[in-house]
Amino acid sequence: MLNKSKGNMTTQQRYQQSEKGKETSEYGDRITAKRSNLMAMNKVKQGSQRYPWVTHTWNVVKGKCPHDCSYCYMKRYPQPKLHFDEKSLSNGLGDENTIFVGSSCDMWASFIPNQWIERTIFRCFEYNKNHYLFQSKNPIRFLDYTDIFPDNVWLGTTIETNRHYDFISLAPNTDERRHAIQELNYPIMISIEPIMDFDLDVMVKWIQDIAPHFVSIGADSGNNNLPEPSSGKTKALISALKEITEVKVKDNLSRLLEGEVIKESE
Numbered sequence: 138m139l140n141k142s143k144g145n146m147t148t149q150q151r152y153q154q155s156e157k158g159k160e161t162s163e164y165g166d167r168i169t170a171k172r173s174n175l176m177a178m179n180k181v182k183q184g185s186q187r188y189p190w191v192t193h194t195w196n197v198v199k200g201k202c203p204h205d206c207s208y209c210y211m212k213r214y215p216q217p218k219l220h221f222d223e224k225s226l227s228n229g230l231g232d233e234n235t236i237f238v239g240s241s242c243d244m245w246a247s248f249i250p251n252q253w254i255e256r257t258i259f260r261c262f263e264y265n266k267n268h269y270l271f272q273s274k275n276p277i278r279f280l281d282y283t284d285i286f287p288d289n290v291w292l293g294t295t296i297e298t299n300r301h302y303d304f305i306s307l308a309p310n311t312d313e314r315r316h317a318i319q320e321l322n323y324p325i326m327i328s329i330e331p332i333m334d335f336d337l338d339v340m341v342k343w344i345q346d347i348a349p350h351f352v353s354i355g356a357d358s359g360n361n362n363l364p365e366p367s368s369g370k371t372k373a374l375i376s377a378l379k380e381i382t383e384v385k386v387k388d389n390l391s392r393l394l395e396g397e398v399i400k401e402s403e
Contacts, residue, residue: 178230181237188353190385191270194240197225197257203246204274204308208331208361211241221253230264237270243308245273254282261287272328274308277317286323291350293326294318298333299340302364305333315343330355330387332371334364341377352378355387368395 178193200219202209219242230236238244238261244254261269265287272293273279279292286292294314301310309317318325327349329340344352354375357363366374371393378384 178228178234178236188237188270188385189387190235191237192234193231194237195225195230196239196241197222197260198239198242198244198249198253199225200242202242203248204243204306206274206306206308207304208357208359208363210359213359219248221250221256226256226260230260230267232264232266234267235270236267237272239271239273243273243275245271245275245278246308247275247278251281254278255285258282258285258287261290265289270326272326274306274314276314276321277309279321279323280317283321283323290323291326292318292321292323293328295328295330296340296343297329297331298335299343300333300335302333305363315347318349319347325349327352328355329353329374331357331361331363332366332390332393334366335370335374337370337373337377340374341381344378345381349382351383351385353385353387354378354390356390356393358389365393368393 178195180193181188181191198219199217199222201216202211203219238257243249244257261267268289268291269287270291270293271279271286272295274295276292276294279286294317296311296315297305299311301312308314318327325347327344327347329352332354354371357365371390375384375386
Protein backbone atom coordinates (compact mmCIF):
# COMPACT_ATOMS: atom_id res chain seq x y z
CA MET A 138 0.00 0.00 0.00
CA LEU A 139 1.06 3.56 -0.53
CA ASN A 140 2.30 5.62 2.38
CA LYS A 141 0.05 8.53 3.23
CA SER A 142 1.17 11.61 5.11
CA LYS A 143 -1.60 12.86 7.41
CA GLY A 144 0.20 14.88 10.03
CA ASN A 145 1.49 13.42 13.27
CA MET A 146 -1.48 11.11 13.87
CA THR A 147 -2.15 7.82 12.14
CA THR A 148 -5.50 7.12 10.54
CA GLN A 149 -6.26 4.64 13.29
CA GLN A 150 -5.58 7.25 15.96
CA ARG A 151 -7.86 9.74 14.24
CA TYR A 152 -10.53 7.08 14.15
CA GLN A 153 -10.18 6.30 17.86
CA GLN A 154 -10.59 9.99 18.68
CA SER A 155 -13.75 10.35 16.61
CA GLU A 156 -17.12 10.19 18.27
CA LYS A 157 -18.00 7.04 16.39
CA GLY A 158 -14.68 5.46 17.26
CA LYS A 159 -15.29 6.04 20.98
CA GLU A 160 -18.76 4.58 20.70
CA THR A 161 -17.51 1.54 18.82
CA SER A 162 -14.78 0.77 21.36
CA GLU A 163 -17.45 0.34 24.03
CA TYR A 164 -19.03 -2.60 22.29
CA GLY A 165 -16.04 -3.99 20.44
CA ASP A 166 -16.50 -7.41 22.01
CA ARG A 167 -19.99 -7.69 20.58
CA ILE A 168 -18.77 -6.72 17.13
CA THR A 169 -16.03 -9.35 17.29
CA ALA A 170 -18.66 -11.95 18.11
CA LYS A 171 -20.50 -11.05 14.92
CA ARG A 172 -17.57 -11.57 12.56
CA SER A 173 -19.06 -14.75 11.13
CA ASN A 174 -22.34 -13.01 10.29
CA LEU A 175 -22.06 -12.02 6.64
CA MET A 176 -25.76 -11.42 5.96
CA ALA A 177 -25.11 -7.78 5.10
CA MET A 178 -22.96 -8.69 2.10
CA ASN A 179 -23.60 -10.34 -1.24
CA LYS A 180 -21.03 -12.89 -2.29
CA VAL A 181 -19.91 -12.32 -5.88
CA LYS A 182 -20.87 -15.36 -7.94
CA GLN A 183 -18.39 -16.86 -10.36
CA GLY A 184 -19.24 -15.82 -13.91
CA SER A 185 -21.11 -12.67 -12.86
CA GLN A 186 -20.48 -9.39 -14.69
CA ARG A 187 -19.01 -7.80 -11.55
CA TYR A 188 -15.30 -7.61 -10.81
CA PRO A 189 -13.99 -11.19 -10.57
CA TRP A 190 -11.33 -10.13 -8.06
CA VAL A 191 -13.98 -8.85 -5.63
CA THR A 192 -15.36 -11.46 -3.21
CA HIS A 193 -18.33 -9.52 -1.82
CA THR A 194 -20.39 -6.38 -2.33
CA TRP A 195 -21.74 -4.38 0.59
CA ASN A 196 -24.35 -1.64 0.32
CA VAL A 197 -25.32 0.52 3.26
CA VAL A 198 -26.49 3.50 1.20
CA LYS A 199 -29.41 2.20 -0.82
CA GLY A 200 -32.13 3.43 -3.15
CA LYS A 201 -32.24 5.51 -6.31
CA CYS A 202 -28.74 6.72 -7.14
CA PRO A 203 -28.52 10.50 -7.68
CA HIS A 204 -26.28 9.98 -10.72
CA ASP A 205 -29.06 8.21 -12.62
CA CYS A 206 -26.74 6.61 -15.21
CA SER A 207 -28.74 5.45 -18.21
CA TYR A 208 -27.01 2.07 -18.37
CA CYS A 209 -27.12 1.21 -14.64
CA TYR A 210 -28.05 -2.43 -14.01
CA MET A 211 -30.02 -1.38 -10.91
CA LYS A 212 -32.70 0.14 -13.14
CA ARG A 213 -33.95 -3.38 -13.74
CA TYR A 214 -35.26 -3.37 -10.17
CA PRO A 215 -37.66 -1.13 -8.23
CA GLN A 216 -35.80 1.85 -6.80
CA PRO A 217 -36.88 2.98 -3.34
CA LYS A 218 -36.11 6.38 -1.89
CA LEU A 219 -32.45 6.97 -1.06
CA HIS A 220 -31.77 5.81 2.50
CA PHE A 221 -29.17 4.55 4.97
CA ASP A 222 -29.63 0.88 5.90
CA GLU A 223 -28.85 0.52 9.61
CA LYS A 224 -29.30 -3.24 9.50
CA SER A 225 -26.68 -3.68 6.78
CA LEU A 226 -24.29 -1.48 8.74
CA SER A 227 -24.62 -3.56 11.90
CA ASN A 228 -23.98 -7.00 10.41
CA GLY A 229 -20.51 -8.54 10.21
CA LEU A 230 -18.06 -8.26 7.30
CA GLY A 231 -15.85 -11.27 8.02
CA ASP A 232 -12.11 -11.50 7.40
CA GLU A 233 -9.82 -11.84 4.37
CA ASN A 234 -12.47 -10.55 1.95
CA THR A 235 -12.23 -8.01 -0.86
CA ILE A 236 -15.36 -5.93 -0.53
CA PHE A 237 -16.80 -3.48 -3.07
CA VAL A 238 -18.51 -0.93 -0.84
CA GLY A 239 -21.44 0.82 -2.51
CA SER A 240 -21.75 -1.30 -5.65
CA SER A 241 -25.45 -0.56 -6.24
CA CYS A 242 -25.58 3.15 -5.40
CA ASP A 243 -22.82 5.77 -5.53
CA MET A 244 -22.46 6.64 -1.85
CA TRP A 245 -20.15 9.53 -2.77
CA ALA A 246 -22.68 11.47 -4.83
CA SER A 247 -23.02 15.11 -3.80
CA PHE A 248 -26.37 14.67 -2.06
CA ILE A 249 -25.27 11.84 0.23
CA PRO A 250 -25.00 13.05 3.87
CA ASN A 251 -21.49 13.12 5.32
CA GLN A 252 -22.58 11.07 8.31
CA TRP A 253 -23.62 8.14 6.09
CA ILE A 254 -20.18 8.05 4.53
CA GLU A 255 -18.32 8.43 7.81
CA ARG A 256 -20.25 5.67 9.55
CA THR A 257 -19.61 3.31 6.65
CA ILE A 258 -15.87 4.03 6.69
CA PHE A 259 -15.65 3.59 10.45
CA ARG A 260 -17.33 0.21 10.18
CA CYS A 261 -14.55 -0.93 7.86
CA PHE A 262 -12.04 -0.31 10.67
CA GLU A 263 -13.71 -3.03 12.72
CA TYR A 264 -12.87 -5.59 10.03
CA ASN A 265 -9.32 -4.56 9.19
CA LYS A 266 -8.31 -7.92 7.72
CA ASN A 267 -10.41 -7.17 4.66
CA HIS A 268 -9.60 -5.02 1.65
CA TYR A 269 -12.16 -2.44 0.55
CA LEU A 270 -12.92 -0.85 -2.80
CA PHE A 271 -14.63 2.54 -2.84
CA GLN A 272 -15.52 3.55 -6.39
CA SER A 273 -17.31 6.73 -7.39
CA LYS A 274 -18.16 8.92 -10.35
CA ASN A 275 -17.72 11.83 -7.97
CA PRO A 276 -14.16 11.10 -6.79
CA ILE A 277 -13.49 14.69 -5.78
CA ARG A 278 -15.43 13.88 -2.63
CA PHE A 279 -12.79 11.30 -1.65
CA LEU A 280 -10.55 14.25 -0.86
CA ASP A 281 -12.75 15.17 2.12
CA TYR A 282 -12.06 11.81 3.79
CA THR A 283 -8.36 11.20 3.28
CA ASP A 284 -7.74 11.60 7.02
CA ILE A 285 -10.11 8.77 7.98
CA PHE A 286 -9.73 6.19 5.19
CA PRO A 287 -8.37 2.87 6.43
CA ASP A 288 -5.02 1.75 5.05
CA ASN A 289 -6.50 -1.33 3.39
CA VAL A 290 -8.54 0.60 0.85
CA TRP A 291 -8.56 1.00 -2.93
CA LEU A 292 -10.13 4.07 -4.51
CA GLY A 293 -11.53 4.02 -8.00
CA THR A 294 -13.55 5.89 -10.56
CA THR A 295 -15.22 5.12 -13.86
CA ILE A 296 -13.93 6.65 -17.07
CA GLU A 297 -16.05 5.14 -19.83
CA THR A 298 -14.65 7.55 -22.43
CA ASN A 299 -12.86 10.85 -22.78
CA ARG A 300 -15.81 12.26 -24.70
CA HIS A 301 -18.76 14.03 -23.09
CA TYR A 302 -22.12 12.36 -23.66
CA ASP A 303 -24.57 14.44 -21.61
CA PHE A 304 -27.44 11.97 -22.08
CA ILE A 305 -25.57 9.19 -20.27
CA SER A 306 -25.42 10.37 -16.64
CA LEU A 307 -25.94 13.18 -14.14
CA ALA A 308 -22.54 12.42 -12.61
CA PRO A 309 -19.55 14.75 -13.06
CA ASN A 310 -18.07 14.30 -16.53
CA THR A 311 -15.07 12.06 -17.05
CA ASP A 312 -12.67 14.99 -17.39
CA GLU A 313 -13.60 16.15 -13.88
CA ARG A 314 -13.25 12.61 -12.54
CA ARG A 315 -9.79 12.05 -13.94
CA HIS A 316 -8.49 15.33 -12.50
CA ALA A 317 -9.89 14.51 -9.06
CA ILE A 318 -8.57 10.94 -8.90
CA GLN A 319 -5.05 12.17 -9.72
CA GLU A 320 -4.99 14.12 -6.45
CA LEU A 321 -5.25 11.00 -4.29
CA ASN A 322 -2.27 9.31 -2.69
CA TYR A 323 -3.90 5.89 -2.42
CA PRO A 324 -3.91 2.75 -4.54
CA ILE A 325 -6.07 3.65 -7.53
CA MET A 326 -8.06 1.58 -10.01
CA ILE A 327 -9.86 2.81 -13.10
CA SER A 328 -12.94 1.18 -14.56
CA ILE A 329 -13.52 1.67 -18.28
CA GLU A 330 -16.99 0.16 -18.25
CA PRO A 331 -19.17 0.30 -20.12
CA ILE A 332 -16.58 1.36 -22.63
CA MET A 333 -17.87 4.01 -25.06
CA ASP A 334 -16.36 5.42 -28.20
CA PHE A 335 -13.27 7.44 -27.42
CA ASP A 336 -10.23 9.21 -28.82
CA LEU A 337 -7.35 6.77 -28.48
CA ASP A 338 -4.52 9.23 -27.89
CA VAL A 339 -6.52 11.16 -25.29
CA MET A 340 -7.64 8.08 -23.37
CA VAL A 341 -4.12 6.71 -23.22
CA LYS A 342 -2.77 10.06 -22.01
CA TRP A 343 -5.43 10.27 -19.31
CA ILE A 344 -4.58 6.84 -17.94
CA GLN A 345 -0.89 7.62 -18.14
CA ASP A 346 -1.41 10.79 -16.09
CA ILE A 347 -3.53 9.00 -13.49
CA ALA A 348 -1.00 6.14 -13.17
CA PRO A 349 -3.46 3.66 -11.65
CA HIS A 350 -2.40 0.34 -10.18
CA PHE A 351 -4.65 -1.31 -12.73
CA VAL A 352 -7.45 -0.71 -15.23
CA SER A 353 -10.55 -2.89 -15.62
CA ILE A 354 -12.23 -2.80 -19.04
CA GLY A 355 -15.72 -4.08 -19.77
CA ALA A 356 -18.62 -3.52 -22.16
CA ASP A 357 -22.30 -2.75 -21.87
CA SER A 358 -24.15 -5.89 -20.75
CA GLY A 359 -27.64 -4.41 -20.87
CA ASN A 360 -28.28 -3.60 -24.54
CA ASN A 361 -28.45 0.11 -23.80
CA ASN A 362 -27.51 1.25 -27.32
CA LEU A 363 -24.45 3.14 -26.17
CA PRO A 364 -21.96 4.67 -28.62
CA GLU A 365 -19.31 1.95 -28.66
CA PRO A 366 -15.83 1.74 -30.20
CA SER A 367 -14.92 -0.66 -32.96
CA SER A 368 -13.19 -3.94 -32.25
CA GLY A 369 -9.91 -2.64 -33.67
CA LYS A 370 -10.04 0.52 -31.59
CA THR A 371 -10.78 -1.43 -28.42
CA LYS A 372 -7.86 -3.77 -29.05
CA ALA A 373 -5.59 -0.81 -29.71
CA LEU A 374 -6.55 0.75 -26.38
CA ILE A 375 -5.89 -2.46 -24.49
CA SER A 376 -2.51 -2.84 -26.16
CA ALA A 377 -1.51 0.75 -25.36
CA LEU A 378 -2.67 0.56 -21.74
CA LYS A 379 -0.68 -2.63 -21.15
CA GLU A 380 2.42 -0.52 -21.69
CA ILE A 381 1.34 1.68 -18.78
CA THR A 382 -0.29 -0.52 -16.15
CA GLU A 383 -1.99 -3.84 -15.45
CA VAL A 384 -5.11 -4.37 -17.56
CA LYS A 385 -7.97 -6.60 -16.40
CA VAL A 386 -10.26 -7.57 -19.27
CA LYS A 387 -13.78 -8.57 -18.26
CA ASP A 388 -15.61 -11.39 -20.00
CA ASN A 389 -18.34 -9.07 -21.23
CA LEU A 390 -15.83 -7.27 -23.45
CA SER A 391 -15.62 -10.31 -25.76
CA ARG A 392 -18.62 -9.01 -27.71
CA LEU A 393 -16.61 -5.98 -28.84
CA LEU A 394 -13.47 -8.03 -29.38
CA GLU A 395 -15.33 -10.29 -31.82
CA GLY A 396 -14.63 -13.33 -29.70
CA GLU A 397 -10.87 -12.84 -29.46
CA VAL A 398 -9.44 -13.83 -26.09
CA ILE A 399 -6.98 -11.26 -24.80
CA LYS A 400 -4.62 -12.27 -22.02
CA GLU A 401 -4.57 -9.90 -19.08
CA SER A 402 -1.29 -8.10 -18.47
CA GLU A 403 0.77 -9.26 -15.52
